[in-house]
Amino acid sequence: QVQLVESGGGLVQAGGSLRLSCAASLSIFSFNTMGWYRQPPGNQRELVATITSGGSTNYADSVKGRFTISRDNAKNLLYLQMNSLKPEDTAVYYCNAVAVRRYWGQGTQVTVSS
Numbered sequence: 001q002v003q004l005v006e007s008g009g010g011l012v013q014a015g016g017s018l019r020l021s022c023a024a025s026l027s028i029f030s031f032n033t034m035g036w037y038r039q040p041p042g043n044q045r046e047l048v049a050t051i052t053s054g055g056s057t058n059y060a061d062s063v064k065g066r067f068t069i070s071r072d073n074a075k076n077l078l079y080l081q082m083n084s085l086k087p088e089d090t091a092v093y094y095c096n097a098v099a100v101r102r103y104w105g106q107g108t109q110v111t112v113s114s
Contacts, residue, residue: 002026002103004095009108016085016112022078022095022105028071029053031097036069036080038091038110045094049080062088085112 003025012018020036028034035050049059049069057069068081078095090112095105 004105006095006105006108009110011111017083020080024076033098035096037094040091087114
């Protein structure tokens with residue numbers, strides 16, 4: 001059973017920073033792609049950023065230049081560095097990994113106050 005556990009969420013003022021982490025229960029080399037998604041209050045889950053096993057990254061337009069996705073293969077960790085946070089970044093953030101099937105973490109709440 002693959003487990004993904006997010007951490008690092010919390011309450012931050014607009015303009016602040018947070019770093020989310022996602023710990024995988026097996027080697028992240030097993031996953032073709034890993035990523036972060038978010039679900040704002042009352043809205044559908046949306047893509048934030050993805051990173052392939054080869055290191056290629058993709059970002060939603062709304063976070064380009066502010067968020068950075070990275071992975072530590074030795075520690076089986078996925079990160080999301082979030083800078084210049086805005087109130088509209090408020091959401092539950094989910095870690096995602098794709099191998100034969102798609103896996104999700106339980107989510108971590110990020111709240112940005114104005």
